[in-house]
Amino acid sequence: MDPKETGKKLVPLLGGKENVVSAQHCATRLRLVLRDESKVDQKGLDELDDVKGAFSNSGQFQIIFGTGLVNKVYASFAKEIDLQEEQKEEAVNHQDEMKKKMNPFARFARVLSNIFVPIIPAIVASGLLMGLLGMMRAFKWVSEDSALFVLLDMFSSAAFIILPILIGYSAAKEFGANPYLGAVIGGILTHPNLLNPWTLADAQPEYMTFLGYEFPLLGYQGTVVPILLAIYVMSKIEKGLRKVVPNAIDLLVTPFVTVIMTGFISLIVIGPFGKYIGDLISVGLQSLYNTAGFVAGIVFGGLYSTIVLTGLQHSFHAIEAGLIANPSIGVNFLLPIWACANVAQGGAGLAVYFKTKNKKTKEIAIPGAVSSFLGITEPIIFGVNLKLRKPFIAAAIGGAVGGGYVVLMNVAANAYGLTGIPMMAIAAPLGLSNLIHYIIGMVISIGIAFTITFFMKLKED
Template identity: 85%
Template sequence: MDVKEIAKKLVPLLGGKENIASAQHCATRLRLVIRDESKIDQKGLDEIEDVKGAFSNSGQFQIIFGTGLVNKIHAAFVKELDAEEAAAPVDHQEEMKKKMKMNPFARFARMLSNIFVPIIPAIVASGLLMGLLGMMKAFHWVSEDSALFVLLDMFSGAAFIILPILIGFSAAKEFGSNPYLGAVIGGILTHPMLLNPWTLADAKPEYMDLFGLSIPLIGYQGTVVPILLAIYVMSKIEKGLRKIVPNSVDLLVTPFLTVIITGFVSLVFIGPFGRYIGDLISISLQSLYDVAGVFAGILFGGLYSTIVLTGLQHSFHAIEAGLLANPKIGVNFLLPIWACANVAQGGAGLAVYFKTKNAKTKKIAIPAAISSFLGITEPIIFGVNLRLRKPFIAAAIGGAAGGGYVVLMHVVANAYGLTGIPMMAIAAPLGMSNLIHYIIGMIISVGVAFGVTWFMKLKED
């Protein structure tokens, strides 16, 4: 079935065009805001060959198609609706808010998720480049003084150096502000005149006297909390100015005052405060990791897939970025735990493939399991394991076992956004031992999940 055919089938099964308020997609799912979900033909959706699962969650009705396919179906689907190809994120969020009321914690987590998901490709690219550089250095493929190595080193660090600019743009869109002004504020916090803390070492920043206030000339490259706070304040300032500035001079006056006011406030107050908060969160997590040890790995590894059900796992990227930005930590010790939980879902799904007698389940299980081993778990979770329930529980046990092992062996990564087999590229630069223990952790997760599922009696009705 081609994507146009699928799109045509979806519209009536979802209650018709008038029942679909807005449509977006993520890496694996078509995300829809439906006016009346009682009009949805769930059985009909399940019978579409490429649908790996369909469910309602957090104000959205989500249909899983998998990576590479969902974006093509989305493009055909919005054309079928006579809508623009890319629905505005702010409009989609407004429709979601109308649809349901989230508690403050859920809203905050969803906000972080919306900010960080768009910038994941940049972080993934940088992480893979770091992995390539690490292997080039370890195996002496090229000299560290060669032009190729130097250029790749520049490419790999760029996303982390300008991270506040990327976050500034994305956060401004989420807060309903001008994204380009958000990027400017990110540029101010990473200006070349400010000392880069990544290269600080024993150097001390210079100080500037402003109206009796001593301002350290230190940048915020790689940080997260300062730019998030700055953009939130910027959005309030911009919206406030637009209410009082006459329309005739709005284009000139509002951006001008927004940048000046936010820039001063960010460098004098928000930046230092945000850095302190970010460091406090990172150091607290490091202390928990050190004290709880293996228990933390078992707990996080066992519960991570349950968090994936809510779609809030992307909010963790803010925490992971903070760990990498903190010069006292500089590594991501959470990602290997998440990775073990992800591949465990694939192990359970693989066992289902050999046990099930259902033709569609068998057809979904293998590609979905492979997708899980590559770090994308939604197809195997919603298409197979959660439907049968017991395999999902078995995967949680496998994730707990692998998570405990990688914490015990102090496995870490130098980026975020990659799990499963691809994460090997960002584990390798931190030593061969680190890579080997990560691979063992994955094998434990897959093996335990497969074994527990194998000995469970599945109910496929």
Template identity: 70%
Template sequence: MNYEHIAKQLVSLLGGKENVISAVHCATRLRLVLKDEKKVDQQAIEQLDGVKGAFSSSGQYQIIFGTGVVNKVHEQFVKEVGLQNVNADVHQQALKQKMNPLARLAKTLSNIFVPIIPAIVASGLLMGLLGMMKAFKWVAPDSAWIVLLDMFSSAAFIILPILIGYSAAKEFGGNPFLGAVIGGIMTHPALLNPWGLGSAEPEYLHFLGFNIAMIGYQGTVIPILFATYVMSKIEKSLRKVVPHAVDLLVTPFVTVILTGFTAILLIGPLGNIVGKGITTTLNFVYDTGGALAGLIFGGLYSMIVITGVHHSFHAIEAGLLADIGKNYLLPIWSMANVAQGGAGLAVFLKSKRTKTKEIALPAAFSAFLGITEPVIFGVNLKYRKPFIAAAIGGAVGGAYVVFTNVVANAYGLTGIPMIAIVAPMGMANLINYLIGFAIAVGTAFVATWILGFKEE
């Protein structure tokens, strides 16, 4: 494969180098911000050697090349358009300028919570291991194993505001370490830790006419998001007026003290009310709607993926874990994702074009591992009816996992990898997840076979 030749062809088909604002790549896709996407020759791009699909989503034009190829194409492409010095931060800023407000909010929340996923997944797995050791009595209840694993598994949730503070400040343009400090203030040992302490009552501190409940925000999401946003605004405003000679002394001091008072007196209590309101609403819909809620959410989720807004759900899922200790949304999303894989598998077997088969099979297995963009944009959405069939499979699978109360103890994993965060919640939970998996994939496969599709 001649990567330099592909890059030259891409530049021409994208409307010339002057139409390319920014270019980066992920594991499988070349991600571009363009001035005018109407200049793109979509059909010609999809016929290029190595291209497995192309689509526009949330302000980005993305071209799927696959692992091991995309980085080599990117290297040649940035040389052609003169964007060798563009990094991820520059790309994100260019991207945000192209987004509508809703997409911009979703992208912001995604950038904050996606980096935290490894910590949440690790904690979920450790909680599962701890639960199994207790349930099967592998060790004595007072064993050092129990004590230490309890510390290891709960740590990420206890310091969650610190993790979010760091990540959010980085996203909001503030100093990430000051964001971590604000998270530290809101989880200080002087405050009652509500995470895992049940009905313990906090003490009250009388300050300037306020009665401050000395309760911490361990495991919470909304309060630290609000607080870090305010902190970043204060910091950036101060840097505009404070002389450079004293900036290091004055700006952090004033930022922390103003944000600290605001967070404890106002933002924290208000954020808790908002967070609990979101959880209460979701619980009501989940408990009242039952299987119908799973049917609707599972059927619509892939449409939400197209907009890119689905990444913002991590914030809601983190809130559920903090408030009720389980995530009942992720199993629904997983059913929608694997259903896309089932539809892609049917396209592979039913298709007569070699190129379609080359794309459909690996894209389908990618969906089973939780990565759906290749199969959605490269196969199912392209032929339309397989996408509809996948929505049907996601709806039926979603209804089943809600009906059987399947839950996870973390967020961030779907498909086959999600077994790791479903299994710790019990054998029945695991079995029902696998049954739902089979239902979603099977329904999507059969629906695709029946509906058919017309190949170009």
């Protein structure tokens, strides 16, 4: 179906444009806030050729189209509903109300997800560049002293060095503060006058005493917890000031006082405390990985797809970034587990293709499986496996076994945000053995999920 026609047909199926509060899209899904979800024609949506699934989750109604198509459908749909600025404000208020109805854990995870999802493209680009550099070094394509290698090395590390600035901007938006002030706080925590632990891991920082407090002149490049805490405090300070500062001098006073207060608090208190908490989480996970790694791999690999159903998987990026930023760890050992769970869904979906007699299920199964092998699982999960139930369970088993294997073989990655076949690029820099065992883990996951699904009796009604 033509994406323009799909966009037009969505409007009446969603209860008319007056029922749509807001619309946006991610890599695979159209994300909607609706006034009344009971007006949605679910059956009509399922019958649209391009729709691979539709469901409601935490205040959003989401329609899966897949990569490359969702943005085209969105462009047509946005014109049809004629979204206005006041509607966007209403959507923000609606989302805030929905967050209040969540339990504290779900609300916290949703906040982390909203902060880190927009940053993923930058991390993915850096991870791929690191993978390219690793291959250039391993196969000696160019000299490490060459201008090309030196420049690419700068490009690959930039996103991690300025990570607090990226998080500062995104977190400030999520906490309802000025995002540019958030970026400034991130800049303070990564200022050149502070020792950069990302490039000088063995160096010791100098200490400074201010108002009786001694604190290290240490930068927080690549860290996560310090900037999250700092921006949360900044948002409270900024909002508090805006309530008491007269409008006539708000532009002068509020940003000025916000930056000064947050800057001092961040460097003296939040920075050292946040780094301690971040290191504690990372070291704790590493201890769990070393002690009960194989079992943990089975559990996490088996449950990860269920976590994807809730949308909370994006909150793990904060933990993964902390693992990479920690000088004593420096790698992401969680991502290979998630990757095995993802490709297992593709293996189950591929088996469904050979078994099903339903035309639309066949049409979704192949591109959905391929998408899963490339790291995006929503089309195959919601469009095929979850509807039939048994393939989803088979994929969970495949993911569990594959997850256990990659943990047993100590497979890791040097970034986050990529799974499936693309993750090979960020597994390769850690050695040929690391890459081979990652590929074996994927094959195990896909093979087990495919075999179990293929020999299952599916009920397609």
